[in-house]
Amino acid sequence: MINHHPKIELLIQYVNGELPASISAGIKIHADLCPKCNNQIIELTKHAAETSFAQEDTLVGIGSEVLSLKGDEPEYNFDAQSMINNITDMPAETELKVDDTPVSITLRGVEYELPNVMKHMSLGKPAQIGKLSRSRILLDEGHIHSSLLRIEAGGSIPEHTHNGYEITLLLEGSFKDDMGEYVAGDFIVLDGKHQHQPMSELGCLCYTVVSDSLHFTQGINKLLNPIGSFIY
Ligand SMILES: [Zn+2]
Numbered sequence: 001m002i003n004h005h006p007k008i009e010l011l012i013q014y015v016n017g018e019l020p021a022s023i024s025a026g027i028k029i030h031a032d033l034c035p036k037c038n039n040q041i042i043e044l045t046k047h048a049a050e051t052s053f054a055q056e057d058t059l060v061g062i063g064s065e066v067l068s069l070k071g072d073e074p075e076y077n078f079d080a081q082s083m084i085n086n087i088t089d090m091p092a093e094t095e096l097k098v099d100d101t102p103v104s105i106t107l108r109g110v111e112y113e114l115p116n117v118m119k120h121m122s123l124g125k126p127a128q129i130g131k132l133s134r135s136r137i138l139l140d141e142g143h144i145h146s147s148l149l150r151i152e153a154g155g156s157i158p159e160h161t162h163n164g165y166e167i168t169l170l171l172e173g174s175f176k177d178d179m180g181e182y183v184a185g186d187f188i189v190l191d192g193k194h195q196h197q198p199m200s201e202l203g204c205l206c207y208t209v210v211s212d213s214l215h216f217t218q219g220i221n222k223l224l225n226p227i228g229s230f231i232y
Helices: 008-015 021-033 035-053 061-070 074-098 221-231
Strands: 104-107 110-113 127-129 132-141 144-151 160-162 166-173 175-177 180-182 187-190 204-210 214-216
Touching (some): 008 021, 021 035, 021 132, 021 166, 021 187, 021 204, 104 144, 110 144, 127 221, 132 221, 214 221
Antiparallel strands (some): 104 110, 127 132, 132 144, 160 214, 166 187, 166 204, 175 180
């Protein structure tokens, strides 16, 4: 069962079209696997559409708080929502028009079907280091780097903390760290407050969004940098 969900603040930003494409994609992948968050997004979207047509002084609820804090004009909010709909709907629609062939990636001999939202994203050539394989998602978002990361059975990542944030959306398989065990669909957000050493007994594939380098807390940070730059 999925235990880790995006926070409501993040869902509101998603609905308002305020997130980088990489994080929006992560939320969309999670929502496709999580009816609870999917329903919440539908409700927030309705609310955003309603408030975007309402007078500013009659706005009520969480969404309006965000709106007034940000000073967004209702019309902008509506456009942002259309935009995010376009981004998230496009792959599925295009897929129907073209054919039904699943788009997949092969990492060290294992083929994975990509989530719908990723089927039109460009992927970098797979690379590997030890039991880790990675393919960059070529989104060109500056310091925000997103990747598909595979940990082979028995693989782990040295204990580290985060100089920025690290979002992990588990796509297949399972892994565990100092905070628990994760299953497909789990949406995990960590930052400098968290220190962990992920390991996967049976192997897993993750979608990751990382905003800054990792800091290794055991061993010699400098020697572990190749792994750090592999994940960031
Ligand atoms: Zn959820």
